[in-house]
Amino acid sequence: MPINPSGALGHVPVAVYVCALTSTAVREGEERGRYYADARHWHVAGAWSDSDPGLPLAERPGWQAVTAALSTGMIRGIVVGALTHVASDAAQFASLGVLIRERGGFLTDVAGALPTRYTPGQRERRRDIADAASGWAPQSQAAEEGAS
Numbered sequence: 001m002p003i004n005p006s007g008a009l010g011h012v013p014v015a016v017y018v019c020a021l022t023s024t025a026v027r028e029g030e031e032r033g034r035y036y037a038d039a040r041h042w043h044v045a046g047a048w049s050d051s052d053p054g055l056p057l058a059e060r061p062g063w064q065a066v067t068a069a070l071s072t073g074m075i076r077g078i079v080v081g082a083l084t085h086v087a088s089d090a091a092q093f094a095s096l097g098v099l100i101r102e103r104g105g106f107l108t109d110v111a112g113a114l115p116t117r118y119t120p121g122q123r124e125r126r127r128d129i130a131d132a133a134s135g136w137a138p139q140s141q142a143a144e145e146g147a148s
Contacts, residue, residue, distance in 0.1 A: 012040075014077040015066045016047040019085040026051070036110040037079050038049025045075050054068075057086055071104045085109075104113040 016033035020026045026049045037044050046061035046069065057063050069075045078100060080086050086107075087093035095124070096108040 012042045012077060013045040013075045014079050014113075015043045015064050015069055015075045016081075017049070017062060017085065018047070018081045019053050020048040020061065021051060021053065021061070023051075029085065032110045036108075042077070042079075044079075048105055053085070067103075070100065070103055075105065076107065080107070080109045082111045083109040087114050096131050098134065116134040 004111055012035050016030055016037065018026050018029035018033065020029055023069075030047050031048065033047070034044055046065075048065050050060040052060070070078065072091040083090065083093040087096055093107075093109070100107045
């Protein structure tokens with residue numbers, strides 16, 4: 001078992017793994033994985049990637065390097081940019097997680113852990129709705145209503 005499970009904080013060496021067709025997607029996946037690990041104070045011991053998602057997981061050179069690092073104790077966990085980088089669905093991802101736990105590690109994906117991205121103007125609309133609900137009106141609107 002890992003010293004700190006996947007939701008815990010602490011100095012835990014992890015690997016970031018990404019499998020995507022384009023170098024841009026690989027960079028973005030690695031960035032998300034590093035961000036996730038940094039937020040938990042995990043040490044990123046290395047980042048590996050593969051560029052052929054169609055290749056079976058066991059045949060990917062990057063994945064083989066990650067599992068070798070896990071077997072030697074270099075890492076305690078594997079952070080993937082999205083579960084689709086290592087599995088076709090959530091059930092397969094969970095099964096892979098069980099196999100990795102049996103080896104003394106953990107597997108986590110960062111898909112749901114990133115901050116919510118807002119659309120343009122969404123923050124202002126939310127602020128306006130909250131202001132309206134509280135009965136507060138902006139200064140210019142209050143002046144216009146008083147002049148009527």
